[in-house]
Amino acid sequence: xxxxxxxxxxxxxxxxxxxxxxxxxxxxxxxxxxxxxxxxxxxxxxxxxxxxxxxxxxxxxxxxxx
Numbered sequence: 001x002x003x004x005x006x007x008x009x010x011x012x013x014x015x016x017x018x019x020x021x022x023x024x025x026x027x028x029x030x031x032x033x034x035x036x037x038x039x040x041x042x043x044x045x046x047x048x049x050x051x052x053x054x055x056x057x058x059x060x061x062x063x064x065x066x
Contacts, residue, residue, distance in 0.1 A: 023031060054062060
């Protein structure tokens with residue numbers, strides 16, 4: 001059986017081979033929105049993790065942290 005590259009993986013492979021991948025303005029806007037959403041979510045996750053870490057600190061550790 002032969003393997004076929006489809007979807008995003010195929011595009012990544014093509015880009016790696018030096019072939020340019022282009023998007024319409026509408027597609028690019030959607031990609032930009034997805035990237036911004038993921039970056040925002042990652043930042044929020046990091047902030048939440050930090051808040052949890054601080055919440056579990058002792059009073060002494062919390063004073064040293066500030």
